[in-house]
Amino acid sequence: MLETKLIETTDVRVLARTANLPLGDDRLEGVVSLLNAWLPAANALSRKMSAAEHRVLLPITVLAHAATTDSTD
Secondary structure (H helix, E strand, C coil): CCCCCCCHHHHHHHHHHHHCCCCHHHHHHHHCCCCCCCHHHHHHHHHHHCCCCCCCCCCCCCCCCCCCCCCCC
């Protein structure tokens, strides 16, 4: 079976340049390999969590803002 690469070297070069991130050629293939390893699993998780049976789940972490007080009293 042929392996399909989601991300190519050119894609990473363009993204790094767009984000103004210095990425040397020596690190380029490592980033490409890493993204191609992570993306299928991330997409699978996204599909799983989008399924109807998981839509009622809520995150266990709640971000709350601290109450503010008016210091003019």
